[in-house]
Amino acid sequence: MNAITIAPLLLGLAAFGVVRYAAKVKKPSLERARGLETIFENASDAAIMNDISGFVRTANKAFCRLTGYLPAKLIERSIFELAHGCTPEELARRWRTADHGESIVSAFQVRLQDGSTIPIEMVSTPLRQAGEPLIHSVFRDLSNRQKMGHGPGAWSFADDLINIMPIPVFYKNTQGLYIGCNRAYEEFKGITRQEMVGKTVYEMAPPEIARKYDEMDRALLQTRGIQIYDWVMPDAKGIERSVIFHKTVFTQASGEIGGIIGVMLDVTERKQAMAERIKHEQQIQQVQKLESLGVLAGGIAHDFNNILMAIIGNADLAQARLPIESPVRHNLQKIHAAAFRAADLSRQMLAYSGRGKFVLELLDLNRLIEEMIHMLEVSISKKAVLRFNQFNPLPMFEGDATQISQIIMNLVINASEAIGEKSGVIAITTGCMDCTRQYLQDLCLDQSIPEGLCVYLEVADTGCGMDEETKAKIFDPFFTTKFTGRGLGMSAVLGIIRGHNGGIKIYSEQGKGSSFKVIFPASSKQLELLDRAQMSSTWTATGKVLLVDDEESVRAIGSDMLRELGFEVVTACDGKDALLRFQEQPGFRFVILDLTMPHMDGEQCYRELQQLKPGTRVIMSSGFNEHEVSQRFIGKGLAGFIQKPYTLTALKEIVSKSCM
Numbered sequence: 001m002n003a004i005t006i007a008p009l010l011l012g013l014a015a016f017g018v019v020r021y022a023a024k025v026k027k028p029s030l031e032r033a034r035g036l037e038t039i040f041e042n043a044s045d046a047a048i049m050n051d052i053s054g055f056v057r058t059a060n061k062a063f064c065r066l067t068g069y070l071p072a073k074l075i076e077r078s079i080f081e082l083a084h085g086c087t088p089e090e091l092a093r094r095w096r097t098a099d100h101g102e103s104i105v106s107a108f109q110v111r112l113q114d115g116s117t118i119p120i121e122m123v124s125t126p127l128r129q130a131g132e133p134l135i136h137s138v139f140r141d142l143s144n145r146q147k148m149g150h151g152p153g154a155w156s157f158a159d160d161l162i163n164i165m166p167i168p169v170f171y172k173n174t175q176g177l178y179i180g181c182n183r184a185y186e187e188f189k190g191i192t193r194q195e196m197v198g199k200t201v202y203e204m205a206p207p208e209i210a211r212k213y214d215e216m217d218r219a220l221l222q223t224r225g226i227q228i229y230d231w232v233m234p235d236a237k238g239i240e241r242s243v244i245f246h247k248t249v250f251t252q253a254s255g256e257i258g259g260i261i262g263v264m265l266d267v268t269e270r271k272q273a274m275a276e277r278i279k280h281e282q283q284i285q286q287v288q289k290l291e292s293l294g295v296l297a298g299g300i301a302h303d304f305n306n307i308l309m310a311i312i313g314n315a316d317l318a319q320a321r322l323p324i325e326s327p328v329r330h331n332l333q334k335i336h337a338a339a340f341r342a343a344d345l346s347r348q349m350l351a352y353s354g355r356g357k358f359v360l361e362l363l364d365l366n367r368l369i370e371e372m373i374h375m376l377e378v379s380i381s382k383k384a385v386l387r388f389n390q391f392n393p394l395p396m397f398e399g400d401a402t403q404i405s406q407i408i409m410n411l412v413i414n415a416s417e418a419i420g421e422k423s424g425v426i427a428i429t430t431g432c433m434d435c436t437r438q439y440l441q442d443l444c445l446d447q448s449i450p451e452g453l454c455v456y457l458e459v460a461d462t463g464c465g466m467d468e469e470t471k472a473k474i475f476d477p478f479f480t481t482k483f484t485g486r487g488l489g490m491s492a493v494l495g496i497i498r499g500h501n502g503g504i505k506i507y508s509e510q511g512k513g514s515s516f517k518v519i520f521p522a523s524s525k526q527l528e529l530l531d532r533a534q535m536s537s538t539w540t541a542t543g544k545v546l547l548v549d550d551e552e553s554v555r556a557i558g559s560d561m562l563r564e565l566g567f568e569v570v571t572a573c574d575g576k577d578a579l580l581r582f583q584e585q586p587g588f589r590f591v592i593l594d595l596t597m598p599h600m601d602g603e604q605c606y607r608e609l610q611q612l613k614p615g616t617r618v619i620m621s622s623g624f625n626e627h628e629v630s631q632r633f634i635g636k637g638l639a640g641f642i643q644k645p646y647t648l649t650a651l652k653e654i655v656s657k658s659c660m
């Protein structure tokens with residue numbers, strides 16, 4: 001037994017002796033009683049004897065030394081007058097109901113004679129003197145245990161060790177009163193040890209949280225094992241921190257459970273890093289998924305477009321060549337319409353692959369939307385109101401007008417479908433903003449969008465909104481919650497955004513609505529807006545044209561169309577063949593050149609043509625090819641692009657705009 005356990009015992013005996021002496025109860029000799037009284041008086045531990053209401057009957061020298069009070073000032077004064085952080089009624093109740101010989105441990109702050117306070121632990125033992133209940137209490141100065149005379153060994157070592165630990169540590173007694181903590185805890189909570197000792201968790205945390213702590217502590221004291229759990233709590237600055245509590249019970253030298261010791265591991269940064277890693281991995285997965293599916297979708301779209309080219313072109317030509325009153329016209333219109341729907345599907349797939357971008361130009365979002373507004377109005381539900389809030393002046397950005405229109409169309413149609421049969425509002429808003437890295441990191445598609453000025457387009461609706469599951473899958477190709485949906489709209493939107501180095505942010509609340517914000521980096525280039533409305537109506541389709549395509553069906557229908565417009569057509573089946581024809585027969589007005597061909601592709605053929613005859617007008621045509629990157633041709637004097645499958649009208653438009 002060491003000094004810590006012997007001291008209260010001796011003091012208890014001494015006090016017991018004093019009581020018996022004072023009560024003049026039979027035997028023990030006067031000498032023995034005096035001896036015990038001397039031990040009590042001179043014990044190095046501070047001790048007092050008080051009645052059940054807390055009034056001090058006697059106090060030893062160590063208590064007077066500790067508190068600075070003269071013995072006369074203490075007698076008949078309530079111990080509760082000096083105590084802070086304890087509940088007198090509760091303590092008195094426990095004194096009254098304690099079992100014989102049971103010690104009651106409590107911790108609180110004692111006000112010293114000089115006005116300062118120190119944290120103490122009080123071990124009270126109820127006794128009886130001539131039938132009257134009295135309480136004998138021994139005090140331990142928690143602020144500086146060494147001075148209390150428990151020896152420099154164990155306590156000092158443990159204290160120093162706990163204090164040097166960079167992890168917050170705290171300890172409580174079995175009654176749930178804090179009895180100490182280390183420096184890291186003081187720093188974490190922004191509270192001093194003196195301030196926390198003697199307090200219960202109810203004085204340290206909001207009631208509902210304190211109740212949970214209390215329940216956990218009680219469970220631990222019962223099971224006496226180890227408790228580990230996650231928690232979120234504010235630090236000294238009020239910032240929420242994620243911590244992991246590791247708690248266990250500690251045993252006193254007497255072998256009894258002394259209370260709980262806990263360690264708080266701050267894992268906020270670790271959690272944040274993990275969340276970022278998961279997000280990054282998800283983004284990589286998304287990109288990989290996009291890439292593999294994109295190649296597939298693009299490949300299908302490419303072949304599909306060549307087939308559609310033949311269908312649409314032939315239907316177009318047949319209509320043009322039929323007399324107005326022909327009953328077959330109606331059927332041809334149906335073929336045309338169905339082929340167009342198929343082309344639309346193909347366009348969505350191509351967009352999803354992110355490589356269907358052909359004509360990059362400086363775009364004004366406001367103007368683009370204005371041009372589309374009528375078409376949008378007729379496409380949405382009758383119950384939906386379309387609003388357009390435009391920000392002016394809006395910086396330009398580089399994009400493919402057809403594809404950006406596809407984004408707007410898909411978003412607006414989705415918004416209308418989300419509103420359904422109810423009344424609602426679809427708001428299209430444009431604007432520009434300075435995007436920080438932080439903001440850009442939160443986008444659904446994190447790629448190399450440079451920090452700085454961006455233009456945005458927001459489509460918000462008051463429709464059904466989305467649950468978390470839908471939000472998570474919204475960009476998955478073929479994911480749809482609609483009976484007739486194809487689940488390609490949003491995947492196409494994502495592909496286009498990706499191809500334009502943009503980003504998208506989605507906000508949605510179930511039952512309230514959704515908003516989709518699409519962001520593109522603003523262009524630093526000067527406004528060179530191509531006037532798309534400007535189209536010569538006076539041009540004449542005469543002269544010789546070279547049509548180059550490896551697909552026989554495309555060559556056939558393309559030639560037919562060009563002839564229909566009034567041109568004389570020469571065809572070639574690949575790049576090499578094209579160069580031969582070009583050299584054989586001079587005087588071509590322009591060349592329509594397929595990008596993907598065997599032997600010599602469109603890009604190389606284009607270069608060779610420019611060498612043979614600089615300034616040769618070339619319209620690049622393509623269904624899809626994975627090497628197609630429009631930027632390759634920027635600044636190289638390409639006359640235009642036409643995407644397969646094309647109609648007679650589209651061909652006429654591009655030829656008139658680019659080559660006349």
Ligand SMILES: Nc1ncnc2c1ncn2[C@@H]1O[C@H](COP(=O)(O)OP(=O)(O)OP(=O)(O)O)[C@@H](O)[C@H]1O
Pocket residue numbers: 410414415418461463464465466470474479480481482484485486487488489490491513514
């Ligand atoms: N504005 C919106 N409000 C609520 N849910 C939406 C909205 N936009 C998209 N969604 C959800 O995302 C899913 C995928 O949208 P997506 O446009 O890709 O396919 P779809 O509209 O179902 O079919 P389609 O290929 O014809 O566009 C939708 O089925 C719907 O559940």
Ligand SMILES: [Mg+2]
Pocket residue numbers: 410413414488489490
């Ligand atoms: Mg859709």
